[in-house]
Amino acid sequence: MEMMKEVKKVLLASAVATAAIGATTQASAEELKPTEPISGGQQKSVTKKTVTETDVAISQGNVEQANSVVQNQEEIVNSNQNEVNDAERVVEKATEAVTQAEKLVQEATPKNIQNAEQIVAEKQDAEKKAQEELSSAEEQQKLAEKNVTDQEASVKKATKKLADKTEEVTDSEQIVAEKQAILDGTGVAGIVANAEAAERNLEMSEKAESQARQELELAKEADDQRASKLKQAEEEVTTTEATRLVKAEELAQATTHAVNAENQYRVAKENLSKAQSILDSLTTTSITYPAGYVEALKAYFNNPTEENSNKLQEIAKKGMTAAGFSSPDGGETYYGNPTSPFKQSEADKKTVIADVNHLSAEVQDELAIFNAHLINDFRRLMGTDDLPVLVNRDMQKVAQKASQLSTNQYGHDLDALNTVAKEVGLNQGNQGLLAENIGFQNADDVVTLADLKQQAYNNMVMMLFYDKHADWGHALNFAGLDRKSVTLQYIGVATRKTDLSLIAMHYVGTDSKTIDLLKNGFHQNVKVDTKNNLASLQERIQVARNSVAQAQDTYETAKTNHKDAQARKEQAQTEYTQAEVTTQNAVTNRNDIQNIALKTPEAEAKLKRAEANLKKASLENKQAQEALEQLNADVQNKREVLALAKDKLAEKQTEWKSLNEALTAEKEALLAKQGELTRIKELVLNRQALLSESTESLKASKERVEVLKNAPQLLEKAKVNLEAAQEVLKEKKSVLELALEKLEIAKAEQRKVLEAHKELLSAYRDYLETQQEIEHQKELTVQKASIEQEGTQSTPVLQNGKTAKYVHEQVAKVKDPVYQAPVATYELPKTGEKSSSLWLLGMVTVSLLSLLKIKRESKEN
Incomplete structure (x- = not known):
């Protein structure tokens, strides 16, 4: 300062x-x-x-x-x-x-910590299991590596056997070649081979010609069937495509309608939820007044004797008990009533107060309207509701300022009230003219709007039924029985947190008579607009109920429309899907038929080639057979020797083929074992990853336990x-x-x-x-x-109404002279x-x- x-x-x-x-x-x-x-x-x-x-x-x-x-x-x-x-x-x-940190503290319950420790134990078991599975996979990998090594040796052995047999085949081929060369030396080889080939060629040509003739007949039949099927397929494509287009249009319309209905349903549902939430937040529980309380309070007001005060107190105790206070005489119950009949709304429970000393305008208005509602309920009971309590926006600011300036831990701070009263002109000299009631209550670390309304409810109960020590001053202020000085007519409500961790709720008010007196009698500038008031809770509740009813009707209609639209969309989708499948099948069938080539032209060409080949083969066979008959008997012996050599070669080739097949089998076995080894290596990698993941998860769970245990310190x-x-x-x-x-x-x-x-x-x-x-x-x-x-008359030359210069009289006669500024x-x-x-x-x-x-x-x- x-x-x-x-x-x-x-x-x-x-x-x-x-x-x-x-x-x-x-x-x-x-x-x-x-x-x-x-x-x-x-x-x-x-x-x-x-x-x-x-x-x-x-x-x-x-x-x-x-x-x-x-x-x-x-x-x-x-x-x-x-x-x-x-x-x-x-x-x-x-x-x-x-x-x-606060959320963490809320989570750090013994149960949650126990659960977290249980999770750690489970994660430890999982890590142990992952370790065991990794060890097992590594053993499998070692066995698979040995199997691959053994199989590689088998492949090597089979390869050696095949190589040896290949040399034997090569030797046999050499012997056959030598015998063939001997036979070829006599010229018989070519004649015999030619005769054999010509005979085989003739047989094959005859078969080919007969087969080509049969294929031509089959081709003609197939082409006729293709033309008939293609015509039917084209007609099917045209019909199904038209149906598909119709179903597509119906699906598009149904989808658009369904989207619109979905949007309307969603908006209606959100509006209904919002309207219901607003109504829930406004609906409150009224205070239960014991029988005879009104008459007793009026009796005390008219005749404030000790006897009347005692009678009023006895009746008021019943109001304390009905409101949930365990002791009607106050004491510890001054700070709360554990069985309060007041019902907190879910919306208010979710509204967290960031700073009790500086309420937002929305929260302050909500709290003030709730308090005004309770007071006006009381005034209707007392018969003084012709002067209802109104929440005034200017008085809201006054209450906020007064609560922020107040330093009194237990009661009223007159200096703060007088300071604020002067700022708004509600004072006479150094004396402020503001009325104030205050209620105190213990506060939790997290305060919600529901907590503040609960406190307001408790405050009203205490000030109405536990007020003998204050000569029932709070109750009389709220009752409005004093028609000459109704101090609580325009009010503001604000809160503050004291150094003792209590929430003080200030009810600051004034009335029309005071304002009129200051304005008219003392000519003061009172900065309180008596028309700048908030709507009452009853008015807001009625508006909210109307909104809920209207939103409910809209929601039901939208829900029905949405359901119908979805059903129609699903039906249209099903019909379109069926039509699309049918069309696609028809197109596929048509395309398949179109892709079938005509067989008749190719079959006709093939028959012509077969007939020509048969004619040629017949001539060549006749010539070859005539040449073969002219060979002498010596050639027959040489052919027999060659045949024996070829049989030996065939035997060696058969053995080589067997060994080659064995080698192929061994190689395939090697590939299988190598594949198995690769699979097991991947399994090992997976098991290693799983073990790493289990270790990290265990570490995180342990850290979670430590965080929960240390949550208060972190907060x-x-x-x-x-x-x-x-x-x-x-x-x-x-x-x-x-x-x-x-x-x-x-x-x-x-x-x-x-x-x-x-x-x-x-x-x-x-x-x-x-x-x-x-x-x-x-x-x-x-x-x-x-x-x-010079003896001449001077004449002034005017420029813009002023004398610019003097000239001789005859010069002045010049028409429209031009002025040159010096x-x-x-x-x-x-x-x-x-x-x-x-x-x-x-x-x-x-x-x-x-x-x-x-x-x-x-x-x-």
Whole structure:
């Protein structure tokens, strides 16, 4: 606070200095006084004390300095604002950390910790099992590697046997070749081979010709069947495609209708849920008043004796018991009633209060309307509901301010009330005229709107039924029996958290009579608009009920439409799918038939080739057989030797084939065992991954147990960090507020300096124009005297209504004379310097541009 005072003193000094500079500049501008009229009827003014170029330069310097001060302060403000933004982000992160820690504390129940430890045990078992499975897989891998090694040896052995047999086959082939060469030496080989080949060729040609003739007949039959089937398939494609298009259109329409119905159903469902939630949050439980309470309270009001007070107390105890308090005499029950009949709404339970000391406008209005509803219920019972309690928006602000200023831990803070009363004009002298009731209750770490309404309910019960110690003052305030001073007519309700961790709920009110008296009797400006009130809870409940009923009707209609639309869409989808399948099948069938090539042309060509081949084969066979008959008997012996060699070769080739097949089998077995080895290696990798995953999962579960066990410490640390961040933010905001105040003062100084500079420029311009006019009049006087000395009459030449020059009388008769302005020089006052009119124009232009620039910067800021 001391620092704030010193800073404000500095700011005040700056403001005083600014005012002094502005006043001095103003005085300099106002010292220009007009002189006596000069010749020619022109009345330009001259000055007693002139404004010099130095004065203008100094003023321009003041403008630039003021601009620089504002710019520098704006940079400071921007820097401070950035620091505040950074601090707010830190607070947000710290708040989120507290929220997460609080959730963790809520989760850290003994049951959850036990469950987490059970999970750790299960994860340990899983890790052990994964380890065992990995060991088993590694053993399988070793066995598979041995099997592959053994099989590779078998393949190598089989390869060696096949290589040996290949050499034997090669030797046999060599013997056959030698015997064939002997036979070929006699020329018989070619003749025999040719005869055999010709005979075989003839047999094959005969079979081919017969088969080609049969195939031609079959081809003609097949082509006839193809043409018939293709025609039917084309007709089927056309029919099914038309059906598919119809079903596609029906499906598109059904889908669009279903989407629209779905959207309408979803919106109607959401609207119904929202409307029901609003109604649930507004519906409350009224207070149960014991029989005879109204009469007893009125009796005490009319005759406040101890006897009447005792009677009222005995009746009121029944109200305490009915409201759920375990003891009708107060005591510990002052802070709560464990069996309260008040029913909290689910919506209110979900509305968490971030800061009890600064309620949001929505929460504060909801709480105030609830309190007003309870009070008005009581007034209807008392017969004083002609003066209902209204929640006033201005009184809401008053209540909020009063609760924030209050430092009393147990009761009313008159200084805070008087301070706020003065701010809104509800005071007479130093005496505030606000009425206030307060209720206290213990607070949990997390406070919801349901908690605050429960407290409001408890407060009303306590102030109505447990109020003997206060001479039933709270109950009478709420009852409104005193028609001369109904103090609670316009109310506001706010809360604060005391240093004792209690929530104090302030009911601050005033009435029309007090406001009228202050306005009309004392002519005070009372800043409370008695028409600026919130709707009552009953009105809001009725509106909510209407909304629920309307939303329910809309929902039921949308639900039925949605169900019908979905059924129609599903039916249309089924029909379209069937039509699409049918069409696709028809197209596929048509395409398959089209892809069947015509067989008749190929069969006819094949028959012609077979007939030609048969004719040729018959001729060649006849010639070959005739040549074979001419061979002598010696050739027959050589053929027999060759046949024996070929039989031996065939035997070796058969053995080679057997060995080759055995080698192939061994290689296939090797590939199978290699594949098995690859599979087992993959299994090992999977088991290793599973073991790693089990280990990580076990580690996470153990960390979860540690986090749950340390949740209170983590929450405490998070809260400490949040408090530190909030304190830093508070300091940054304080520095920003000081910087903003200095900026406003600097801008005010800037405006004064600019105004003074503008007036100074105006005075300086008037001075230069006056000097110019004086010089011009002197020139006219000399010119007129010179003409008259020549003995002629001088005639003035007017330019824009003023005398521009004097000419001889006959010259004046020239029609439409042209005026040539003389080149003028101006002497700057007290400097001895000379400057043309262009310099003046440039000086004024620069000054005006600077002013415009300053104004533009100010507008942007």
